[in-house]
Amino acid sequence: MTISKIISRFRARARDFVAARSGNVTITFALATIPIIGFTGVAVDYSRANSARTAMQAALDSTALILSKEAQNLSSGQLNQKALDYFKANFNRPEVKSIVVTPVFNAPQAGSFSLNLTSTGTIDTTFTGIWQPSITIGAKSQALWGMKKLELALALDNTGSMSSSSKMSNLKTAAKNLLATLKTAAKKDGDVKVSIIPFDTTVNLGTSYKNNPWFDIDSIDCNGWKSGTGCTSSNWKNYWEGCVRDRTYPYDAQDNAPNTSVAATLFPVYDCGSLTTLLPLTTNWTALNSKIDAMSPNGNTNVTIGLVWAWHSLTPGAPLSEAAAPATDLDKVIIILTDGQNTEAWKNSNNTKVTGSSTIDARTKLVCGNIKAANIKIYAIRVINGNASLLQQCATNPTMYYDVQNASQLNSVFGAIAQNLANLRLAK
Known part of the structure; x- marks a missing residue:
């Protein structure tokens, strides 16, 4: 069989495939499930991340309140260590990894003090892991107190x-x-x-x-x-x-x-x-x-x-x-x-x-x-x-x-x- 005949036969088969109507519903449904599963997976992963973020905010707020009682008398190193220790004591979410807590103590004016805390961490994804292996979450808290x-x-x-x-x-x-x-x-x-x-x-x-x-x-x-x-x-x-x-x-x-x-x-x-x-x-x-x-x-x-x-x-x-x-x-x-x-x-x-x-x-x-x-x-x-x-x-x-x-x-x-x-x- 010559090459020209092979090409002609392939073209005819292609035309027949395009014109065919049997099995279209199955193919269409199969293709449609791909984004549905994807969106469901995204929702599940982000729901987990939001739950962890809420817990992180609560733990950071507690840390700010506790740490403010002694922040004025701590060195920078002590402040960093105690911030992390207090946070971990209040945050019980083992799925969150690479936790970082950053405290910043300020005295903006005489008799007034502030403690700003930020925290970040990552949580591994499940359904969206193909294109997004992890989600980064974070929280901020501030304690203000007057030293009147x-x-x-x-x-x-x-x-x-x-x-x-x-x-x-x-x-x-x-x-x-x-x-x-x-x-x-x-x-x-x-x-x-x-x-x-x-x-x-x-x-x-x-x-x-x-x-x-x-x-x-x-x-x-x-x-x-x-x-x-x-x-x-x-x-x-x-x-x-x-x-x-x-x-x-x-x-x-x-x-x-x-x-x-x-x-x-x-x-x-x-x-x-x-x-x-x-x-x-x-x-x-x-x-x-x-x-x-x-x-x-x-x-x-x-x-x-x-x-x-x-x-x-x-x-x-x-x-x-x-x-x-x-x-x-x-x-x-x-x-x-x-x-x-x-x-x-x-x-x-x-x-x-x-x-x-x-x-x-x-x-x-x-x-x-x-x-x-x-x-x-x-x-x-x-x-x-x-x-x-x-x-x-x-x-x-x-x-x-x-x-x-x-x-x-x-x-x-x-x-x-x-x-x-x-x-x-x-x-x-």
Whole structure:
């Protein structure tokens, strides 16, 4: 057979094949399944990648929060290693390989810090492996925190009712945990200072202040608190245990320093009972914890005096001078906790007790307003009992008021406040 005949026969067979119609559906379906399978494979691979990426983002966010607590004190090498260690501890996706975590710590301005984290990894593909052996995934996270200094006053109800329903024991546990959180949040000594102001109807300064010219000698009534002991207005310092009552209106609700030329600014002295002494602002965490341990419930309630002495502890100058002057990089905060109605105060202008709750509440409301006007934030905690409306109004805003119905909740409440005070937030 000649070559020309072979070519002619091939052409004829080709024409017959093109013209044929039998089996077209099978061929068409077979060809169509190729892209269908391909698209399905792509969807499966990318779904796996997205799931891994979501887990990576969560792990990176956790790493940013944990690492920010110590980033300021780490070298570059330590920062890199801890970032990778923390990330791997939170990321349990063995299919992701070649993991890289890159931390960048910055201090864009005084008192402000940022930690930027990026992570990448690869995940092997299955269906798309022919043209794409792996998919690269990544995540970014940023932790920002303000290193504002903090001065915190704890005005804590030490009245008799705190002995019921395990309130005092739960308060001590919660307060100590708050101190522990703040100690950790303090990146260096002096960043966080705390004062503790136990109160009933009085506040106990301690006798170390007795030689200061702050006290209202004319109001001294030894017969009222040291009857039969030989106490007089001239030798009262020998008998005084350190407690003071409300100053004369309006100074009972103000922060004015005592002034011997203005008698109403002086502090009337009184008996202490079992009330422990206040502790001015300090960074001595051992002393703070010991003061919490020393608290003992007894006596009636005067929220006003607890608040005003917390305020005194946060301002420089007499009677308590440990506080710093107001500054843009300094937060001043009071936590007031009470479990009861106002039951007893002191009207120093005529040396009489005030027992009407509404009258005392008005003084409390006034001092709350004065404190907030001085740019001091107030957290208010009501434990089971007390004037809820008064304390809600006292708090700087509604989110800073806590109504505790069971004393066991105090730990979580103080924990939430401590975290807020630590001022750490996940920005991205």
